[in-house]
Amino acid sequence: xxxxxxxxxxxxxxxxxxxxxxxxxxxxxxxxxxxxxxxxxxxxxxxxxxxxxxxxxxxxxxxxxxxxxxxxxxxxxxxxxxxxxxxxxxxxxxxxxxxxxxxxxxxxxxxxxxxxxxxxxxxxxxxxxxxxxxxxxxxxxxxxxxxxxxxxxxxxxxxxxxxxxxxxxxxxxxxxxxxxxxxxxxxxxxxxxxxxxxxxxxxxxxxxxxxxxxxxxxxxxxxxxxxxxxxxxxxxxxxxxxxxxxxxxxxxxxxxxxxxxxxxxxxxxxxxxxxxxxxxxxxxxxxxxxxxxxxxxxxxxxxxxxxxxxxxxxxxxxxxxxxxxxxxxxxxxxxxxxxxxxxxxxxxxxxxxxxxxxxxxxxxxxxxxxxxxxxxxxxxxxxxxxxxxxxxxxxxxxxxxxxxxxxxxxxxxxxxxxxxxxxxxxxxxxxxxxxxxxxxxxxxxxxxxxxxxxxxxxxxxxxxxxxxxxxxxxxxxxxxxxxxxxxxxxxxxxxxxxxxxxxxxxxxxxxxxxxxxxxxxxxxxxxxxxxxxxxxxxxxxxxxxxxxxxxxxxxxxxxxxxxxxxxxxxxxxxxxxxxxxxxxxxxxxxxxxxxxxxxxxxxxxxxxxxxxxxxxxxxxxxx
Amino acid sequence: xxxxxxxxxxxxxxxxxxxxxxxxxxxxxxxxxxxxxxxxxxxxxxxxxxxxxxxxxxxxxxxxxxxxxxxxxxxxxxxxxxxxxxxxxxxxxxxxxxxxxxxxxxxxxxxxxxxxxxxxxxxxxxxxxxxxxxxxxxxxxxxxxxxxxxxxxxxxxxxxxxxxxxxxxxxxxxxxxxxxxxxxxxxxxxxxxxxxxxxxxxxxxxxxxxxxxxxxxxxxxxxxxxxxxxxxxxxxxxxxxxxxxxxxxxxxxxxxxxxxxxxxxxxxxxxxxxxxxxxxxxxxxxxxxxxxxxxxxxxxxxxxxxxxxxxxxxxxxx
Numbered sequence: 035x036x037x038x039x040x041x042x043x044x045x046x047x048x049x050x051x052x053x054x055x056x057x058x059x060x061x062x063x064x065x066x067x068x069x070x071x072x073x074x075x076x077x078x079x080x081x082x083x084x085x086x087x088x089x090x091x092x093x094x095x096x097x098x099x100x101x102x103x104x105x106x107x108x109x110x111x112x113x114x115x116x117x118x119x120x121x122x123x124x125x126x127x128x129x130x131x132x133x134x135x136x137x138x139x140x141x142x143x144x145x146x147x148x149x150x151x152x153x154x155x156x157x158x159x160x161x162x163x164x165x166x167x168x169x170x171x172x173x174x175x176x177x178x179x180x181x182x183x184x185x186x187x188x189x190x191x192x193x194x195x196x197x198x199x200x201x202x203x204x205x206x207x208x209x210x211x212x213x214x215x216x217x218x219x220x221x222x223x224x225x226x227x228x229x230x231x232x233x234x235x236x237x238x239x240x241x242x243x244x245x246x247x248x249x250x251x252x253x254x255x256x257x258x259x260x261x262x263x264x265x266x267x268x269x270x271x272x273x274x275x276x277x278x279x280x281x282x283x284x285x286x287x288x289x290x291x292x293x294x295x296x297x298x299x300x301x302x303x304x305x306x307x308x309x310x311x312x313x314x315x316x317x318x319x320x321x322x323x324x325x326x327x328x329x330x331x332x333x334x335x336x337x338x339x340x341x342x343x344x345x346x347x348x349x350x351x352x353x354x355x356x357x358x359x360x361x362x363x364x365x366x367x368x369x370x371x372x373x374x375x376x377x378x379x380x381x382x383x384x385x386x387x388x389x390x391x392x393x394x395x396x397x398x399x400x401x402x403x404x405x406x407x408x409x410x411x412x413x414x415x416x417x418x419x420x421x422x423x424x425x426x427x428x429x430x431x432x433x434x435x436x437x438x439x440x441x442x443x444x445x446x447x448x449x450x451x452x453x454x455x456x457x458x459x460x461x462x463x464x465x466x467x468x469x470x471x472x473x474x475x476x477x478x479x480x481x482x483x484x485x486x487x488x489x490x491x492x493x494x495x496x497x498x499x500x501x502x503x504x505x506x507x508x509x510x511x512x513x514x515x516x517x518x519x520x521x522x523x524x525x526x527x528x529x530x531x532x533x534x535x536x537x538x539x540x541x542x543x544x545x546x547x548x549x550x551x552x553x554x555x556x557x558x559x560x561x562x563x564x565x566x567x568x569x570x571x572x573x574x575x576x577x578x579x580x581x582x583x584x585x586x587x588x589x590x591x592x593x594x595x596x597x598x599x600x601x602x603x604x605x606x607x608x609x610x611x612x613x614x615x616x617x618x619x620x621x622x623x624x625x626x627x628x629x630x631x632x633x634x635x636x637x638x639x640x641x642x643x644x645x646x647x648x649x650x651x652x653x654x655x656x657x
Numbered sequence: 658x659x660x661x662x663x664x665x666x667x668x669x670x671x672x673x674x675x676x677x678x679x680x681x682x683x684x685x686x687x688x689x690x691x692x693x694x695x696x697x698x699x700x701x702x703x704x705x706x707x708x709x710x711x712x713x714x715x716x717x718x719x720x721x722x723x724x725x726x727x728x729x730x731x732x733x734x735x736x737x738x739x740x741x742x743x744x745x746x747x748x749x750x751x752x753x754x755x756x757x758x759x760x761x762x763x764x765x766x767x768x769x770x771x772x773x774x775x776x777x778x779x780x781x782x783x784x785x786x787x788x789x790x791x792x793x794x795x796x797x798x799x800x801x802x803x804x805x806x807x808x809x810x811x812x813x814x815x816x817x818x819x820x821x822x823x824x825x826x827x828x829x830x831x832x833x834x835x836x837x838x839x840x841x842x843x844x845x846x847x848x849x850x851x852x853x854x855x856x857x858x859x860x861x862x863x864x865x866x867x868x869x870x871x872x873x874x875x876x877x878x879x880x881x882x883x884x885x886x887x888x889x890x891x892x893x894x895x896x897x898x899x900x901x902x903x904x905x906x907x908x909x910x911x912x913x914x915x916x917x918x919x920x921x922x923x924x925x926x927x928x929x930x931x932x933x934x935x936x937x938x939x940x941x942x943x944x945x946x947x948x949x950x951x952x953x954x955x956x957x958x959x960x961x962x963x964x965x966x967x968x969x970x971x972x973x974x975x
Binding site: 102103104107174175176180182183188273274278279280318319322344345346349353356357360361363364367368370371372374375376377378379381382392395396399400403404406407409410411412413414415416417418419420483484485487488489490491492493494497 | 662663664665672674675678679682683686689690693694696697699700701703705717719720721723724727728731732735738739742743745746749750768806807808810812814817818819820821823824825826828841843844845846847848849850851852853854930950951
């Protein structure tokens with residue numbers, strides 16, 4: 035017993051962050067950084083949601099004068115940018131950052147300092163967008179910033195510059211996270227966790243991370259080209275100078291459609307865990323689900339032109355994108371059917387996360403079916419850029435990603451905090467969010483078919499759109515109330531919740547095989563895996579462990595990519611302030627870049643010094 | 658102001674084909690949605706026998722069969738939808754009247770109004786109007802879509818789907834109306850501050866009334882019939898108005914704002930935003946920035962007695 039306590043102390047000394055404010059600023063623990071990503075993403079969700087409520091209030095009745103057209107347009111631009119770039123992707127990636135090392139049984143991610151840097155860059159980039167909004171320089175050209183509307187000729191404010199820089203920041207951040215997760219998943223799995231034993235959520239994060247690498251480089255390149263157009267007149271997208279405004283649309287949607295799946299795939303990954311845990315059965319069709327995830331990741335890069343059906347591209351080319359847009363639904367159908375099959379043989383446990391899974395089915399399936407309709411060129415030409423599309427993608431994103439995310443946060447909350455969230459508050463939150471979502475977004479389909487275009491700050495009374503809009507506005511308040519209840523539950527339960535124990539839900543995967551919350555270094559003794567469901571197939575005391583890894587140093591085990599056979603030991607870097615310094619340097623440069631090209635020089639100098647310092651080899655050890 | 662704008666109330670063969678497709682899609686989607694939720698509910702709630710244990714392999718086989726059948730049906734349905742979609746596309750391409758009788762109209766999107774030009778071979782060669790497009794029933798209309806600034810989109814839900822107006826591109830778009838009526842075509846691509854107030858009215862009318870309207874459009878603006886109207890014309894010419902607007906028959910030539918030659922025949926002002934009557938016009942001239950903030954027309958260029966005279970003139974431009 036004393037030996038175990040001593041082991042635990044040694045491990046903690048080696049892996050813990052420094053104390054106090056310094057420790058807070060320098061930490062490289064993936065759990066802390068993961069929770070920061072999630073918390074910051076929820077903060078931006080609140081900001082984006084507040085903007086949405088203001089817009090809904092403006093639209094509650096015809097000819098309303100609550101918001102000026104300029105303000106409304108900035109609000110929907112910043113709302114969209116926030117929800118896609120500052121909330122959805124960082125929340126999912128943050129959940130991955132927290133869970134992946136625990137699920138694969140390792141002590142930290144491979145590039146912990148890159149991860150810390152990525153977080154700071156994301157935080158500063160997000161705040162920069164809102165600094166723009168508060169100083170009257172909110173992005174005015176939509177979350178898609180179509181050229182030439184976003185070029186300096188039509189947007190003389192700094193709004194589109196700030197938008198472009200925010201995109202560049204957040205994508206640099208997400209690229210850092212994605213690369214870290216890819217290497218961690220491929221090289222640091224517990225011995226025995228061969229490819230066919232990787233938890234489904236980890237698979238989904240692996241596929242998502244690869245998608246981030248391709249999609250985010252595309253949009254970051256495009257946003258830098260737009261910034262260059264505005265700053266130094268490069269004219270990539272200016273037709274008078276031989277550029278092409280449609281080129282921007284191709285870049286944007288070549289990123290933009292995979293983006294939807296970058297948000298959706300982690301959600302499907304965590305749904306598999308919720309289905310498994312709350313039906314007390316291993317998920318049916320593991321292999322099919324994994325292949326479906328990979329297939330979605332690949333096919334999603336071939337559908338982007340369905341956002342551009344109205345641009346007058348040749349008919350035959352459009353048919354190809356109709357076909358690919360129909361095909362991309364097949365892998366999702368596979369996953370849905372496999373989950374239903376799991377429930378069929380399982381013993382359902384009617385807890386809050388299961389409710390969110392059912393809400394996911396109700397709304398996501400509807401959104402998927404309207405998505406199938408939008409794949410049709412003739413139908414899309416009618417529905418495109420109307421409230422039908424707004425209803426569709428809020429079904430897909432709220433039903434398909436926010437419901438799973440909230441269910442997932444409820445589910446992993448005991449692991450994060452060591453305490454159980456309130457079941458009653460959770461049920462209320464679910465009911466409010468479910469009713470609110472349906473009331474807000476279902477009528478939008480009807481409005482769209484009755485001619486209401488998107489991105490309009492007001493409408494005439496004679497259009498007859500008033501009643502449904504009023505209903506939607508009421509729905510949005512109910513939805514917001516549900517989110518408030520959720521947030522209150524997450525905050526209060528950290529103090530008042532029942533103590534959870536290691537595995538309160540009786541779940542199968544490794545993150546539940548350590549304490550709640552896990553110690554620095556995650557596991558006192560690293561587990562060895564012999565099946566897909568280590569917690570179900572072995573009692574904790576029978577679980578084999580890794581021996582021979584020193585506990586007094588930040589060492590992790592590298593295993594082979596396919597079969598996870600132990601290969602070598604790697605020492606990981608510890609806490610440092612250089613990551614924050616580098617992020618601040620990057621930020622100063624990027625802010626300067628909206629005023630002068632010299633920002634590039636400043637960014638390079640200010641970021642390069644800390645980069646070198648953080649990578650400087652320790653005497654006698656690796657960096 | 659008035660005008661129909663619904664996908665589900667088609668007034669043309671093209672829109673009818675799409676509405677048919679939409680109804681089919683919506684019905685099938687509803688069925689599929691109910692089936693999936695039904696199976697989900699049954700899977701969760703079905704009575705479970707104690708005999709079903711983990712070692713029982715029959716559930717696994719049933720699950721496999723169920724998932725495979727569902728997947729097969731989904732794939733077949735998607736394939737069928739693909740064919741139906743393709744067929745609808747073909748129908749739309751061929752569903753229009755005698756194409757030797759096509760009327761050509763140039764439609765130019767501007768922030769935030771629509772410029773409409775009917776090209777012809779004889780003087781005045783071109784008839785220009787704004788925000789209200791008259792078309793004859795049953796004849797194919799070939800729109801030549803252009804943009805003077807940013808991307809806009811032409812969309813008359815009762816007639817057809819959308820087609821974008823992209824700067825530096827000219828695209829052709831064939832529409833037709835078979836039912837008489839006034840159809841509203843709101844701009845359907847976000848185009849800046851006043852995207853919400855940029856609607857085109859399409860007046861679909863029988864050939865003879867279209868011909869009468871067109872004959873009137875060919876004429877220059879009528880001469881002022883009263884002293885007040887004559888004074889109003891002087892006000893118009895002396896103020897900043899001609900810098901942007903044209904009234905044919907007067908020494909004006911501005912081309913960056915709506916042509917006002919036959920202003921009084923149009924039913925709305927400010928691209929479908931307000932009624933075009935004396936009160937609406939007075940409000941628009943006095944307070945254009947209050948009615949449509951951010952638009953190019955300044956408020957209060959003319960006031961007092963001059964405004965009255967100007968209204969006397971403009972309301973006679975039939």
